[in-house]
Amino acid sequence: MQELASYLLKSLVDKPEEVVLTASEDNGVVRIKATVAESDKGKIIGKDGKVIKAVRTVLTAGAFKAGKKVFLDLD
Numbered sequence: 001m002q003e004l005a006s007y008l009l010k011s012l013v014d015k016p017e018e019v020v021l022t023a024s025e026d027n028g029v030v031r032i033k034a035t036v037a038e039s040d041k042g043k044i045i046g047k048d049g050k051v052i053k054a055v056r057t058v059l060t061a062g063a064f065k066a067g068k069k070v071f072l073d074l075d
Contacts, residue, residue, distance in 0.1 A: 008055050013020050019063035030063060030070045041068050044074060053058050 002023040018037040023030060036044055040072035045052050056072050063070035 001059060001065055001066075001068070002032060005032050005034065005055070005059055005072060008058065009034055009036065009044065012043055012051065012055075013037065014043070015040055017038075028068045030068055032059075032070065032072045033075060034072060035075045041074070 001023055006019065006021050009021070010019050013019060013036055015037045018035075020035040022035075023031055023032045025031075034044075043051070044055075046054075052072070052074060056070075056074070059070045059072055
């Protein structure tokens with residue numbers, strides 16, 4: 001899940017080298033915390049949060065295939 005999140009987020013931002021992901025897993029629940037450059041936060045969130053919702057949907061679909069749940073938090 002972390003690789004997929006990294007690929008998606010780095011594809012969306014202007015400064016992909018500043019994307020930092022930390023993941024933790026507990027009982028089949030994966031929590032991914034993403035930190036991006038301040039200037040890229042708007043691109044990740046998108047208008048009315050549509051971009052971050054789409055990224056979360058893709059991650060959820062991938063996690064479902066693996067029998068897990070995933071949560072993505074943006075800092």
